[in-house]
Amino acid sequence: MFPIVQGCVYPDLRKQSAEFIASKNADGNAIGGLAVGEPVDKMYEMIELVNEILPTDKPRYLMGVGTPVNILEGIERGVDMFDCVMPTRNGRNGMIFTKDGIMNMRNKKWETDFSPIEADGASYVDTLYSKAYLRHLFHAQELLAMQIASIHNLAFYLWLAGEARKHIIAGDFSIWKPMMVKRVSTRL
Template sequence: MYTLKKESSSTKARLGELKTDHGVIQTPIFMPVGTLGTVKGVSQHDLVEKIHAQIILGNTYHLYLRPGMDIMYEAGGLHEFMKWDKPILTDSGGYQIFSLSENRKLEEEGAFFKSHIDGSKHLFTPENVVETQRTLGSDIMMILDECPPYPSSYEYAKNSMGLTHRWAKRGRKHFLETEARYGHKQHQFGIVQGGTYKDLRIESSKFMADQDFEGIAIGGLSVGEPIPLMYEMADLNTDYLPKQKARYLMGVGTPGNLIECVARGIDMFDCVMPTRNARNGTIFTRNGKVNLRNAKWKNHHEFLDPDFPSDVCNKYTMAYIHHLIKHNEIFGLVMASIHNLTFYLWLMEQIREHIANDTFAEWYPSMVKQVETKL
């Protein structure tokens, strides 16, 4: 499934390809998050034509609850339901259950939880999340795992990791014993856990590397730990993961986070930050972060970045964009969302070009500073 094409001579950055039945994905890559079968505020047409998304993420927990698997199966799976003919990755719902700390209970059988919508009771097991993702028909599905909170005691993190490992074996067994439902091949990724403890992270990396998953994710980071610690754990994990499998850092992050983690050997990312921040009036640019609600833009009748390919930058003035965002006009929020995702995918393209030209090591430190500047 994954082919390693090139490695940076001075960092751990990698250039690769992920082959799925719905298309080939060039890595490193960022995946826009389509929680409920849509990337918030963005049409599928714009995802392809403006943003140039290669793959999107769907959320098993939310789609399981709404619209439900009966409707999803009747529709022919998530691709057909939302009319998206490119690859889709679905998570297992583990992170959402982690966030329901007051309304869930973890046992060996699986995760018992109450719906955040109506309080109804449900159970996710390693086996039935495979079945749910079979019904969704995603190209890449994730195993059920437990995401421990930060901070966690060593004992908690170790026991949590052990549960994730046992669930991983059950989930893989069920995956191999079942068939895809819509005529295209599905792949399954394992998930490394272990909190922020080095020995546990190494142990979990080795365990997942020894399984026969098509790719491996790094979970349990970006949950409140200091950013340098996140980098340290990601860097440590990739030292023990196989080179010939894709590495996916879940739930990360800012543009600077993405660049730094590519330098540490990560291939895939997802995060709600581009669209969530856009709806709150913040956009990311080549020169730094911009608060569109800031009064400094009220009388700024110029373009933000005339050479960047988004309407926010080269079609409408900052005074107009500021006006729309300040008054929560939907058009402004949509434009900001499209812009942020366009920027994220543009940034990944730049990263791939620099890895290909072996200039990544020289380029990335200054670019991190640049994109994290507040304008």
């Protein structure tokens, strides 16, 4: 069980909560209450504050976060684990996260694009289906559209976390991360 650090965006409450949670010597520690509408700069500030207190030899779990950029920023600040509905919820609504940016599959621009969803993607759906076909499925309100998009997004998130790990091990995460943040936040 992971106790949860709370305290909204109040540094004094976060610090007090983190100190209390750290004293419990749990298997890992969770950081909660930062994915419910707070500005991202405050979220990052609170993560930094809390991770200065939580033990470094125990997993740190950021609850309910978030976008690919949030995940990379969290990793840079010492977070080890994440969970979020975003890859599947946004996928069900036609938003595809890729290595080169974000695609809204409902946009007309994909109507005649018969290239793969993502040519070098992390999932079998990326090359099995085209952008035009996925767009068609969304417009036809076929459930398969939501399934394909969710599978793609989950595979992308796993790929992103795996790449971050590789770059941490290689010692070049601080060089790779800004480039990746720019790529994944581009609107295609």
